[in-house]
Amino acid sequence: MESTGIVFTASGGQGVITTAIILARAATIFEGKNAIQSQSYGAAARGGATRADILISEGNLYYPKVEKADVFVALMQEGYDKYASVIKPGGLMIVDPRYVTPGNMNAKIVELPMYDTVVKEIGKPIVYSVCVVGALIGMTGICKPESAISVIEDAMPPAFFDLNKKALEVGITLGKDAA
Amino acid sequence: MESTGIVFTASGGQGVITTAIILARAATIFEGKNAIQSQSYGAAARGGATRADILISEGNLYYPKVEKADVFVALMQEGYDKYASVIKPGGLMIVDPRYVTPGNMNAKIVELPMYDTVVKEIGKPIVYSVCVVGALIGMTGICKPESAISVIEDAMPPAFFDLNKKALEVGITLGKDAA
């Protein structure tokens, strides 16, 4: 059974692990698939590039790290430089141009100004990570938007639901437009 | 190579380990034999019967406990009761009648009033253990008196040499007389 591997990289504060978890949770809990999420930290105890991996599949999943990524999302240059080579030839690479200037890659490189859009349309950078979820859904259809919404409903305080839903939608639009 | 096994039993303060060590040291250092000395304590941390074993041989010595004693020396009833069965059939059993009333045994039982003699002839109970060495030498010739004297000279403060030597001699006489 084929699996889809996505690798995210960002700096500590950017919430990329949240992004990964929302997606994986949507796939497992609401779409009956299997997913694994894992992360690694650099040698530095603090700061440095965070990497989050998810694997989603209809079948079993074993080795928990993505060895060749179908999708690579980079929100930080250092992480990009370190991990970009994980991309499958011809894979999809999404970067936020505010933080990352991608190099030459045998991949479909898409620059999505996610941060700027969030700031412009919502004004709260805290929902950046949810917007990234939306962007991915928009571009790849990796899960249904409703599933992601259900996860957000489940996991986040109700007071923030609307905000997050909005961020998701902003992301989806951004993603769809680029797809 | 045959070995001679001697078991001593006494209460904590009676210095029976000293007795055993003097004999074993005399045999090893001054007579070129091999000797092993070991002791065991009862389950009680304090008080109770002490047992000291020595094995002396011209040859090698292995298992360090006396399994069948050629000589058994008891200075305390509790120890006698506990350990008397270690005696070889026909072995030599020396008891101080002040402390021990021996039972029926397939052994040559000798009652030597060592304590009373020490008190009478020397007046210092502290040299009791050396007197026991003498008695054993007197009865069995297990080592030469000079060897024991050399050990005493080596190991004890010079101020006490004469006293100890005297105790040894008292013991030897006592032993010889009974032999």
Added chain:
Amino acid sequence: MAKGKSVTHVINRDWCKGCGICVHFCPKQVLELDSDEKAVAARPEDCIGCKLCELRCPDLAIQILIEEGE
């Protein structure tokens, strides 16, 4: 002996180890060690029932029973 009181010295000879503490500290020299090195009330009539012996005995070997009146 304290007036109108009768004091009994219950000494557990199996437990007494002859340390001499009770003897040494008895304010009235009531106690002694016997030839077996066990505490005995040698002069029970002098006892004032202060129980210091009982309290200090490490071996819980003495009990002072005081009966009021006669």
Added chain:
Amino acid sequence: MAKGKSVTHVINRDWCKGCGICVHFCPKQVLELDSDEKAVAARPEDCIGCKLCELRCPDLAIQILIEEGE
């Protein structure tokens, strides 16, 4: 600036982590964080050479050099 003294602010931008401590506590508001979140001496002429910034910087990233006279 303190009379007759010249103060140089040596800021190691590689080491500065932009914590803002030096900025916050400078008694003369000499320092600022720039757009890279690195400390800079924005108003060096106001500096009194108290070295509080240097002493408190957790990253050993500031050195205040004071030259007497001119």
Added chain:
Amino acid sequence: MSDTQFDVNKYIRAQFFPQMWCPGCGHGTVMGALLRAIHDLGLENDDVSVVSGIGCSSRISGYLDFNTAHTMHGRALPTATGIKLANPNLKVIVPFGDGDSTAIGGNHFIHACRRNIDITAIVMNNRIYGMTGGQYSPMSGRGVKASTAPYGVPDESFDLVELAKGAGASFVARTTVYHAKEAQNTIKKAIEHKGFSVVEILSMCPTQFGRKNKAGEAPQMMEWYKDNTVPMGSKKLADNPDLIQRGVFVDDNERLEYCTAYQELVIDKVMKKG
């Protein structure tokens, strides 16, 4: 409070008597004082747990007919902490040696003081490792002869009262085996105290400490405590500051006890929230 006559048999496992301590070992006197205090308080055997470490002193748990644990060397207090927190209804008493409490167990001691958990620690301080053959302890004091200090101990001892105070204990007392009645009453107060209580009882080891330090037999060693201690703040201290003070140095009932704190500040709080 109990008004019946004290009967030692109620509290001991008589099959182990005479106990194994040496003649004149002060630990027995401490045991007597503890049992009398328990009797005075009218505690039921089932409601008491006695937890000790390893050492001659720590053998005490085996002799007493309560819920008893003879744990690992130094680990009586954390084990007791588990027992107490799991069942706060138990009166938990930890009698242990100076080595057990202040050497290997020193960390648990200061943390129990800090947490103020309702346990009574009774330090049976004979200033030596009795059980292992007379090595020096952190309570021996400079100059004392011990089997690992043939030339005299080079290091200073703790002042246990100061240590307990410094660590934040809410009840701190010191007494001696000479002052057996005082010991009994102090232990009683300590058990009554709601919070961590420390009672240092100067005990004696004629076999190891006594012999090596020419301190005489048991009665002489007891005498020494009579002559060298004074009640807290005694005027005699002015002339002779080396005298050891006895008394209750701290008795603070204001401080929140740990089990109560956990109940009120954690469990009740979250339950109310939930």
Added chain:
Amino acid sequence: MSDTQFDVNKYIRAQFFPQMWCPGCGHGTVMGALLRAIHDLGLENDDVSVVSGIGCSSRISGYLDFNTAHTMHGRALPTATGIKLANPNLKVIVPFGDGDSTAIGGNHFIHACRRNIDITAIVMNNRIYGMTGGQYSPMSGRGVKASTAPYGVPDESFDLVELAKGAGASFVARTTVYHAKEAQNTIKKAIEHKGFSVVEILSMCPTQFGRKNKAGEAPQMMEWYKDNTVPMGSKKLADNPDLIQRGVFVDDNERLEYCTAYQELVIDKVMKKG
């Protein structure tokens, strides 16, 4: 005393800079104060040994160009004791965290105080286990939020100064990272002191303590130390007894230092005898 200009490069392993501590981590300020104190004393790098345990704070040993050991969690002091006793010529300095020194290392701490061995212990007290993710420490204090105290810490903290005093330390001081110059001078005095010296420096962990306790960013946390501490015995204490005192609380040069004691009371004694 050194009259040259302080040059940080003399004392650090520059290849590890910028160091790995978070932005605004108070430990860096402590490091600066330590290096300036060493410079003030004119110590040679070869003559200094810096020994730490495990924790964010304890990473300090790796950054400094002395004889350095990054030991086990809690075991800096006994390792340092071995180094010092084996080579009394070394100036041995132990900078470590509040967890390292007072939690797992608490026993070694009190025993080092008691022995009065000539080591300088610098407790970088950020009131949290920074390295492992913000669990509470014995220095956190009741009510503090931590990753293992989501409802607030139920237990009381140590007063480190009292603990060190109670354990018998001969030099005990407290200062803060806000008072960086004071910290430098206090460390200097501590290193000069012949005997065990303890300097508690209130440090800050914006990442773990700050966030969980809404204490603001690093500058605000530093402010807090400005506002909530006073010099020892300050009059302000009368109005506000919760203020934390700074200063040198004990500075006793009479007490015999351990290496000296061992030399004089043991080695010299037996050599004379022999």
Added chain:
Amino acid sequence: MAENIQFIPGSDACIEGALYAGCEFFAGYPITPSSEVAEGLSKELPKRGGKFIQMEDEIASMACVIGASLAGKKSMTATSGPGFSLKQEGIGYACMTETPCVIANVQRGGPSTGNPTHVAQGDTMQARWGAHGDHSIIAMTASNLQDVFKMTVEAFNLAETYRTPVVLMFDEATQHLREKVVIPEPGEIEVIDRIRTDIPVGEQYYPYLTDANGQRPMSDFGAGHRFHVTGLHHNLLGFPDVSPENVNELIHHLVDKIDSKANEIARYKEYYMDDADYVIVCYGTTTRSALQAAEDYRNQLGIKVGVLELQVVWPFADEIVREKCANAKAVIVSEMNMGQIVREVRRVVDQPEKVYFSNRVDNQIIKPADIKAALRMITGKGV
């Protein structure tokens, strides 16, 4: 949803398992990568009236857990390498006093401080032999989070059944990855409660007497059967007894009660084992890559590779492993260490020379490729 499906990290799976099993007490000292277990329980236990306490160190934590267990609570602690070393004396005491408790050792790179944030399986032998003196122990692992949950429940069950400490040998990788876990309804997995004596209070209770069911029923401190607990050699009443006969019996009991029940205690999983020509023996995280390798070999080469995952590593299931490997042309033991369980496998199989070892000791999760490299070496074919 009827089912309680969660997508959680391994630490939470362990926490959920502990709560499911009825854990009421946790004492611990933080250490990466086990701290999340403590953190989660500090939040969850008080909600249920349970207790969480952070102790001054790992030694105190272990003692505290033993104390709580003596007072009748199902108790656990969690730690990692350095802390696991420190707990050994306490674990030995729990073995000796037959006090049930659960110790999670979330393995990280060692020895010493090593590499706290990365994975290893270097403590496998330590779990068995880390404490001094003859004893035995139960140690369990899991390779996916559903099993982390399940093995945690089982750990409590086995601890109570055999009156023994049980070690959960998880690792950094299983603890930190997130995966689907279905939390079963109460009752779905059996929960074994403490087996308590039915001797009436007032009658003589023998804390160490084996009953007709082969059990040694317990009593709680405070429950009225006042008894004694000691780490000295002791008799059936719990009192010290160092007579040779008693010691001999005690030591045999402590070892035999576990080692002789290896088959009962064994938990393992077989994948593609029915017709396997090559067997990969593994445990914990390595299993994941072994499964990948096995499937790839089967699907792409038709080479019959099977996987035997040991979920209980101690007592080692000698007979089961021997039997399962009997027909294999080759056995590969895969571990993230320098060779620990491979020693056991070599010891028990009929032909030790057919046992190969595939490892990784760079603190990276062993990869399918690592195991395939071994398979290629043995079979001559690769995918």
Added chain:
Amino acid sequence: MAENIQFIPGSDACIEGALYAGCEFFAGYPITPSSEVAEGLSKELPKRGGKFIQMEDEIASMACVIGASLAGKKSMTATSGPGFSLKQEGIGYACMTETPCVIANVQRGGPSTGNPTHVAQGDTMQARWGAHGDHSIIAMTASNLQDVFKMTVEAFNLAETYRTPVVLMFDEATQHLREKVVIPEPGEIEVIDRIRTDIPVGEQYYPYLTDANGQRPMSDFGAGHRFHVTGLHHNLLGFPDVSPENVNELIHHLVDKIDSKANEIARYKEYYMDDADYVIVCYGTTTRSALQAAEDYRNQLGIKVGVLELQVVWPFADEIVREKCANAKAVIVSEMNMGQIVREVRRVVDQPEKVYFSNRVDNQIIKPADIKAALRMITGKGV
């Protein structure tokens, strides 16, 4: 007398060995039956300007010894079971930092507090596997006091040669019995001093760089080669480095430097092995009874029994044991535990099924009769 003949207990033989080897530092915490070693050294070391310190516990003692060794002193500690468990973290740190030191573990009855005054060999596996994480270690034993002396000297030599902690696995019986010991003249037994770097002060010194002789020369704290020591995975300079390549290399080094030198490190004694049909493999006190049994079988029955005494138990001398046992009809492993070294012997010999186990776990010294019982079972004849 020209010869220095002494009649001393095993503890003194160990002390004499330590002093002969140049031990200058001891840190310890008393525990039966090891305390005599501390007591003797507290008396002897200061006479030579050495240092003795009694620490607050075993953990501190181990750390203190490591500190003293870093400062350049040959250092040792002594303990027994419970203390040995507590020292494991420190031993692992010494392994990781390659700090030479000697730890005497005088074994007593276990597990837990067990039986302090009686003999056992229950910590044999713990010596190898007691600390977390992959590492290796050297552990030695002796069966008579002359060898206690010699092995103690060798322990210091091996510690310095291999930059590693060395464990002396003595036991209560050898420590407490008295026997003749001839103290050799200085120089008679080689004493290996610390191998120090000849890199001039001021030049870059790599504390973990292997030189042309296969050695990693050391420097002392204070000697001018300022360097860093850490229990984290580290590079040749001693600084933290958790890159997979580095970790892999480090772990291999730590294990291989000892395990691959098993033949060099091996110390063993052969008795009547030339023509032995039956081989008794043993170590420590059990050897004494094995010798008695062997002689009795030879002398009284003409049955050719030989004894292979392992004096280094770790690293296990796989090849030597395999070879020495190759021609035996049966091998008997005799230990005072539930079966520890017998696992190794079964692992290494060609026919594990011919390996028998003879033990005793009642804290009594194994008797010649115990071993003879096994020989009778195998040979069908008895004496």
